[in-house]
Amino acid sequence: MVFAGVFGLLVGSFSNVLIWRLPRGESVAFPPSHCPKCDHRLSPLDLVPVVSWLGLGGRCRYCRAPIKARYPVVELLTGAGYAAIAALFPLTTFGAGTLGLMLLFTLLLVASAIDLDTYTIPDELTLPGVALGLALAWLNTRSGAAEAGGLPTLAGAVQGALLGAGLLVTIDLIGSWVLRRFRERQYPEQPTGYQQIALALLAGAWLGPWWGLAAALASAALNLASRRVVRIPELVTLGGFLVSVALGGTGFGPGLILMVQGALAAAGAAALVAGVYWWLRREPESEADAPFDPSAMGFGDVKLAAVIGVFLGWERLLVALVVAVVAGAVLGLVQLALRSENRVKFGPYLALGAVVALIWGGGLVAAYWGMLGL
Incomplete structure (x- = not known):
């Protein structure tokens, strides 16, 4: 437990690097740790988990800019969490x-x-x-x-x-x-996105998760081949899913539990495939100004x-x-x-x-x- 707690403190220090750099698209390895205010490279004495922050009074050694209390908090939480996991x-x-x-x-x-x-x-x-x-x-x-x-x-x-x-x-x-008051999406994604996930949801309810994923991939392939979005009305996919669940509750088809499991697993698979696709195809410009439909x-x-x-x-x-x-x-x-x-x-x-x-x-x-x- 002691070893895990100390290890957690060190991982917590690296977690602070991830928290700062990942949202900014910076490398988590280079350049070495530095003050975000004055850019001065930090020495090993500045990087001792918790102790350095306390010893410096919560301020940078070089420019005296304040250092957020979040840094030692993340380190302490990670150390305590790792020790608890080692015990349990x-x-x-x-x-x-x-x-x-x-x-x-x-x-x-x-x-x-x-x-x-x-x-x-x-x-x-x-x-x-x-x-x-x-x-x-x-x-x-x-x-x-x-x-x-x-x-x-x-x-x-x-x-x-x-x-x-x-x-x-x-x-x-x-x-x-x-x-959206049951209106169709104004900005469907090309070639894969929520429309394909909704299709997987419906198909998975009747055919199982892998055939549901296959239906989503086929729809995405059709979008790629036609170089445009071939719309799949949500009245058909989402409405059809809700009707399917209602029918499954009456004993029709594979049964309620199997239909819900198949639908959710298929939608989850299609969502992860879409997530990987858009992660790899991420555009460099900001997405803040991109048009979007209301999201729950x-x-x-x-x-x-x-x-x-x-x-x-x-x-x-x-x-x-x-x-x-x-x-x-x-x-x-x-x-x-x-x-x-x-x-x-x-x-x-x-x-x-x-x-x-x-x-x-x-x-x-x-x-x-x-x-x-x-």
């Missing part, structure tokens, strides 16, 4: 899974800090995070740590990632449709949910979502009572829910299944 998930039992959970903690903390500052969650955190989560799940499956410690196997990690992304993107799709949820939250699902599995992901919604509602009521503006996006709440699910999720899930007699 011993390396001797969980192997690489312990390191994976530490990585998840860092991803959540960095994403939350950036979201609080910029209202965005960088793809450089979430999409590689999903890939790393899958790799660690494969190692856990091979070593037997997944079965011994309750971590998701590779199949469970894939399911968690797809259902996590699928659930949040479905909320976004339907919520955005309502915000940020797409960064969709990818963050995939990260949580791939590391924790779909059951603890649901715990994280419930905690996030409750925490957001409570803070919203407090801010309403204080008549203050709510400037916290959903990402930090989702990260808080993931930490709760990481620590107590196993017990909560077991208690829930026990209540159902399962």
Whole structure:
């Protein structure tokens, strides 16, 4: 635990670099650490976690500019989080899974800090995070740590990632449709985007997740071949999905549970494919002035949910979502009572829910299944 805590302090120091540089598109390796105010290169004595900030009185040694208290806070939180993970998930039992959970903690903390500052969650955190989560799940499956410690196997990690992304993107799709008063999108993405995700949602309900993804890819290929957006009416895709769920509830078709699982997993797969595509094809100019349709949820939250699902599995992901919604509602009521503006996006709440699910999720899930007699 002591070693993990010290290691966490060092990782927390690097996390501060990520928090500052990723939103600005800067390299996280070069140039070396420097004061953002005077650009003076920092010496090793300036970089000792927590101690340097306290010793310098929260100011730069060279220009005396104030240094945010966030720096030692991030370092302390990371150190405490790593020590707690080492205690709850011993390396001797969980192997690489312990390191994976530490990585998840860092991803959540960095994403939350950036979201609080910029209202965005960088793809450089979430999409590689999903890939790393899958790799660690494969190692856990091979070593037997997944079965011994309750971590998701590779199949469970894939399911968690797809259902996590699928659930949040479905909320976004339907919520955005309502915000537009059921009008069609004015600015559909080319060649892949929300229209293809909605198509995957409908097709996945009837054909399963992989055929749903295939339908989305076929639609994107058609857009590429025709060099324009071939519109898919949301009245057909989203409306068809809602009708399908209603029919499944009556026992028609594959059944309600299988239809919902297939639809969400297909939508999650299509969302992740679209996320990777737009990450690789990102335009250098700012997206702030680009036209957009009203959105019920940020797409960064969709990818963050995939990260949580791939590391924790779909059951603890649901715990994280419930905690996030409750925490957001409570803070919203407090801010309403204080008549203050709510400037916290959903990402930090989702990260808080993931930490709760990481620590107590196993017990909560077991208690829930026990209540159902399962």
